[in-house]
Amino acid sequence: MRSVDVATITKVVARLCEEANFYLEQSVHSAFQRAYEEEISPLGRDVLTQILANAAVAAEKRLPICQDTGIVLVLVELGQEVHVSGGSLYAAINQGVRDAYQKCYLRKSVVNDPIERTNTKDNTPAVIHCRIVDGDKMRISLMPKSAGSENVSTVKVLNPADGWEGIKKFVLETIDQAGPNPCPPLIVGIGMGGTMEKAALLAKEALFRPVGQKNPTETIAHLEDELLDAINKLGIGPMGRGGRITALAVHIEVFPTHMSSLLVAVNLLCCAARYKTAEI
Amino acid sequence: MHVKQVNIPLTDEAIADLRMGDHVALSGKLFTAGDAAHKKLVQYIGQGRQLPFSLVNQVFYYAVGTPPPPERIIGSAGPTTATRLDCYTPALLAQGLKGVVGKGYRSAEVAQAMRDHRAVYFGAVGGVAAILSQYVKHVRLAAFPELGAEAVYEYTVVDFPVVVINDIHGGDLHLEGRKVYAVTQD
Numbered sequence: 001m002r003s004v005d006v007a008t009i010t011k012v013v014a015r016l017c018e019e020a021n022f023y024l025e026q027s028v029h030s031a032f033q034r035a036y037e038e039e040i041s042p043l044g045r046d047v048l049t050q051i052l053a054n055a056a057v058a059a060e061k062r063l064p065i066c067q068d069t070g071i072v073l074v075l076v077e078l079g080q081e082v083h084v085s086g087g088s089l090y091a092a093i094n095q096g097v098r099d100a101y102q103k104c105y106l107r108k109s110v111v112n113d114p115i116e117r118t119n120t121k122d123n124t125p126a127v128i129h130c131r132i133v134d135g136d137k138m139r140i141s142l143m144p145k146s147a148g149s150e151n152v153s154t155v156k157v158l159n160p161a162d163g164w165e166g167i168k169k170f171v172l173e174t175i176d177q178a179g180p181n182p183c184p185p186l187i188v189g190i191g192m193g194g195t196m197e198k199a200a201l202l203a204k205e206a207l208f209r210p211v212g213q214k215n216p217t218e219t220i221a222h223l224e225d226e227l228l229d230a231i232n233k234l235g236i237g238p239m240g241r242g243g244r245i246t247a248l249a250v251h252i253e254v255f256p257t258h259m260s261s262l263l264v265a266v267n268l269l270c271c272a273a274r275y276k277t278a279e280i
Numbered sequence: 281m282h283v284k285q286v287n288i289p290l291t292d293e294a295i296a297d298l299r300m301g302d303h304v305a306l307s308g309k310l311f312t313a314g315d316a317a318h319k320k321l322v323q324y325i326g327q328g329r330q331l332p333f334s335l336v337n338q339v340f341y342y343a344v345g346t347p348p349p350p351e352r353i354i355g356s357a358g359p360t361t362a363t364r365l366d367c368y369t370p371a372l373l374a375q376g377l378k379g380v381v382g383k384g385y386r387s388a389e390v391a392q393a394m395r396d397h398r399a400v401y402f403g404a405v406g407g408v409a410a411i412l413s414q415y416v417k418h419v420r421l422a423a424f425p426e427l428g429a430e431a432v433y434e435y436t437v438v439d440f441p442v443v444v445i446n447d448i449h450g451g452d453l454h455l456e457g458r459k460v461y462a463v464t465q466d
Binding site for chain 2: 107271
């Protein structure tokens, strides 16, 4: 067993919150530079210019990339040889969120209850998904998830007979109807298979894959290319003002499923694509 | 890139000159308003109470910024999704509101109400809140301090960069821009 103290976890979570909110992920930044070269719409290019300029100003002046500093999503891969010592894992993560959002002047956007809606004033609780994996390491992936793109994300139960064509149609409908609302250019995370919550979680996990990296399975990578091409033919463009770059990337994750089910989830990530990962 | 200079309060002449897709530099005062402030303003109107500030010829900025760090007047403040505020907008237009700055779709009903009231929907880029905050030169609490971050703030802006999304002549950039760049699917 390897022991990891909760204080260490709190510090790492706080650091990830801070870095994610101030510094655009490198692979995303490079993708925006390529998008600027490829975009033919003048209004679209203007948006991309602002996105790149914003990343520089945010980093230099330590201002949040976006005022929606999100509800914090945390994916924990906990090695089964790790013993978390000194307290509760979930409390340690929430303390890290609390510390960072206070210290770094980040917006507190979390409300206590979906109906009553009183602000919790410290941006907790985070949404935490923990998975036990082999080994003695702990991996924390964190995303301050904005509402604009989350609010137009979708899950659907299709008929197995609908197949890939049915999935493709559903994804295109989701992005077509969302139009400008999720702040395109987007990263499109897709989860296929499993059960309803499994598909949704796969779609979320897919957003963490660096832009430019394809699914290791060649057939799935091909579907990612096909779908990205179809999405960018919709013409929505940066901020929905018309253009060829509606999405920077499509990331598909799959899981085996029931012989009678075809689950698909589409999770969208806005142009202020913020996420960081650390290993303890 | 041609940019039209527009001052707030808006005039009918300035509004009539604006067309979908125009780049505009806004100068003057923007009132920030998110979900909570909208709800409260519309409650006031419903109760026949006097509003804490006049909306006549004014412009709303759909935004709830991050807290200002020490030595700064403002944190980051970019636009939020206008669609969520559609249900409140017609009542505010009836009070004389002439412009809104936000991002995302407006419903067909709100687009029509904006034309009827000769008001303009300006789009700011979502996700670029750090640069947008640089155009804000002064901040004053205008109403509803009890709402905290969601209170109404008066931002004095100079050359705040926006694009006309809905003009009063029927233009809607979100609906028409994409038609120009759409490619027939295989």
